[in-house]
Amino acid sequence: MLGNPHERARTMPAAAAPGTTAGKAGTSTAPGVATGPDDGAKGARRRAGRPSAALLDQAGITAAALELIGKKGYDGLTMAALARQLDVAPSALYNHVASKRDVLLLVEDHLAALVDVSGFGARPWEDAVRTWAWSYRDVFAQHTPLIPVIAVLPVTDAPQTLAMYETVSAGFVAAGFPEERIVSAIVALESFIFGSAYDVTAPADIFDAGSMAEATPHFTAAVRSLAARGDERPADVAFGLGLDALITGLGALRG
Amino acid sequence: MLGNPHERARTMPAAAAPGTTAGKAGTSTAPGVATGPDDGAKGARRRAGRPSAALLDQAGITAAALELIGKKGYDGLTMAALARQLDVAPSALYNHVASKRDVLLLVEDHLAALVDVSGFGARPWEDAVRTWAWSYRDVFAQHTPLIPVIAVLPVTDAPQTLAMYETVSAGFVAAGFPEERIVSAIVALESFIFGSAYDVTAPADIFDAGSMAEATPHFTAAVRSLAARGDERPADVAFGLGLDALITGLGALRG
DNA sequence: GCCACTAAATGAATGCCATTCATTTATTAG
DNA sequence: CTAATAAATGAATGGCATTCATTTAGTGGC
Numbered sequence: 001m002l003g004n005p006h007e008r009a010r011t012m013p014a015a016a017a018p019g020t021t022a023g024k025a026g027t028s029t030a031p032g033v034a035t036g037p038d039d040g041a042k043g044a045r046r047r048a049g050r051p052s053a054a055l056l057d058q059a060g061i062t063a064a065a066l067e068l069i070g071k072k073g074y075d076g077l078t079m080a081a082l083a084r085q086l087d088v089a090p091s092a093l094y095n096h097v098a099s100k101r102d103v104l105l106l107v108e109d110h111l112a113a114l115v116d117v118s119g120f121g122a123r124p125w126e127d128a129v130r131t132w133a134w135s136y137r138d139v140f141a142q143h144t145p146l147i148p149v150i151a152v153l154p155v156t157d158a159p160q161t162l163a164m165y166e167t168v169s170a171g172f173v174a175a176g177f178p179e180e181r182i183v184s185a186i187v188a189l190e191s192f193i194f195g196s197a198y199d200v201t202a203p204a205d206i207f208d209a210g211s212m213a214e215a216t217p218h219f220t221a222a223v224r225s226l227a228a229r230g231d232e233r234p235a236d237v238a239f240g241l242g243l244d245a246l247i248t249g250l251g252a253l254r255g
Numbered sequence: 256m257l258g259n260p261h262e263r264a265r266t267m268p269a270a271a272a273p274g275t276t277a278g279k280a281g282t283s284t285a286p287g288v289a290t291g292p293d294d295g296a297k298g299a300r301r302r303a304g305r306p307s308a309a310l311l312d313q314a315g316i317t318a319a320a321l322e323l324i325g326k327k328g329y330d331g332l333t334m335a336a337l338a339r340q341l342d343v344a345p346s347a348l349y350n351h352v353a354s355k356r357d358v359l360l361l362v363e364d365h366l367a368a369l370v371d372v373s374g375f376g377a378r379p380w381e382d383a384v385r386t387w388a389w390s391y392r393d394v395f396a397q398h399t400p401l402i403p404v405i406a407v408l409p410v411t412d413a414p415q416t417l418a419m420y421e422t423v424s425a426g427f428v429a430a431g432f433p434e435e436r437i438v439s440a441i442v443a444l445e446s447f448i449f450g451s452a453y454d455v456t457a458p459a460d461i462f463d464a465g466s467m468a469e470a471t472p473h474f475t476a477a478v479r480s481l482a483a484r485g486d487e488r489p490a491d492v493a494f495g496l497g498l499d500a501l502i503t504g505l506g507a508l509r510g
Numbered sequence: 511g512c513c514a515c516t517a518a519a520t521g522a523a524t525g526c527c528a529t530t531c532a533t534t535t536a537t538t539a540g
Numbered sequence: 541c542t543a544a545t546a547a548a549t550g551a552a553t554g555g556c557a558t559t560c561a562t563t564t565a566g567t568g569g570c
Contacts, residue, residue, distance in 0.1 A: 047520075047564085048521075048562070048564070050517060050518040050566075051519060054519090055519075056519090078555080078556065079556080079557060080555085080556075088519080089520050090558090091519085092519055094557095095517075095518050095519075096518090099558080100558090144403065145403075148399065148402075148453065151399075152453070153461070154461050154463065155462055156463065156464060159467065162464055162467055166472075169473040169474040169477050170473040170474075172473075172477075173477075180480040180484055181496075182477040183462065183481045183489070184489065187489070188447075188494070188497030189497070191447055191454050191493065191494075192497065193450065194449070194450040194453065195446030195447055195451075196446040198402070198407070198446070199406065199442060201407060202406060206407065206410065207420075210411040212411065215421070216417055218421055218428050219423075219424040222427075222438050223438055225435040226435050226437075226439065229435055235442075238439040238446065241443050241505065242444070242501060245503065246497060246500045246501060249499060249501065249504055250497075250500050301549075302534085302548090303534045303535070305534080305535050305545095305546060305548055306535085306536075307536070309546085311547080333527065333528080343548080344548070345528085345529085346529080346548085346551095347549075350546070350547050350548075351547090354529080355528065512569105512570085513568100513569090514567100514570105515569105516568100518565080519562100521561095521562090521563105522560085522562100523559080523560080524557105525557100526555105526556080526558105528553105528556105529555105530551105530554105531550100531551085531553095532551090533548100533550090534549075534550105535547085535548080536547080537544105537545085537546075538543100538546090539542100540541100
């Protein structure tokens, strides 16, 4: 699927089903999701009032959002569409989430659990970082609209994300990083990862200067000579280049 | 995708700098004195039909958008608000711009001209890159909502942005970079810059694990020990760290 | 076993948004 | 002189997130 040499990043350690953390115990069967094909069911008017068994919970909402995103992209993720997917009135969603942003948050935290941190504590630091970074980028390249959300997201609100940070931090400690540099190093890597995720989604001809080409000879030549060696995806080349530089440079901070 | 009935909007006589012509309401004197009977900011009804002197152009729209963004942020940048700022009906904007995205594009390209590329051709490569990167980050940290737009923006549509790339490319050539690595190196730097721009906007307590702190000892300790040395802004520390690593690592690619 | 309270659903607004269209008026090209 | 075009208005249009009143079902306290 991917041209880069880190496809193992794709094999997830634990495809944690959404909802393992949903605060509601009680009901043994999670509503909405695991009950097989629940789609369709059109026109089946449900009368107003509380149903005997809850139709919604955060896990189901997360799963439905992911399915919708996969099918229609983030433009298709509207509260109305989400409600429709769950065969529910739009206003019902607001009994379980405060806003659409909350939905995005649930999705984000679910995705964080898919990032491969298995290298930390098992393989050399450089190796673990490389695996983590590629997998992190690959996951969020499919979900760039979440990046503005993550970037300002208090980790308190995202337990899986926080768990990822803990594992990565532990790996940095074990590798000999001084404590007060760890967060900065992770943030630097993460910034690069988020920016690179956008890069993946860019159209191939983004750097085609078109009619202005004569006015920009150096740039145009550079673009052409990159395109000339069309083996690897440009976004992957740039990511690999930058990641190597960061790993080498940041690795030098170890005590 | 843009060759369409709105093509005229893109081939407008692109006046020099924004603000030189149709600025915001009240300061604009270009259309002559015929401000008419009710000149007041509110309810100043202009009768339908083409006015003798054009009220709008892309430069004026750009300037008004920037002022609005400065005053109300990107949430306040709506086509209606923009029209109001320019004392014009919302639909009038669409004679000069095909969509709101076009407005963001105009703003982006205006900002690209503010990025400091003066080091290239004047100072050592490392030095020039550092100046460029810090200034690039600082400009877009104030305008993070543009980042998703830039990231997929064909450079053809953004002459100032293209000009920036040309200067930077020339600097890389002069520094001895092999041609086919230049775009990748720039993209890597840019990805880091965009990601870091988001980081600037993050709330200070973003990494406060709150009640989950005991469950994440390594991460919590790292966050605390960073906060302990509270001299420099965390976002700046991380950016400086990553930038140094990238400059060193990428610089090694020179022939 | 009753009753108040709360939880979870519906369905009908609300207000904001970008965008479109018919129309009017002015300028410009042939 | 006239047809085409450019640039404005003002009135839709449809979609959007969100809120609110209402209905119904479970729950905890007595």
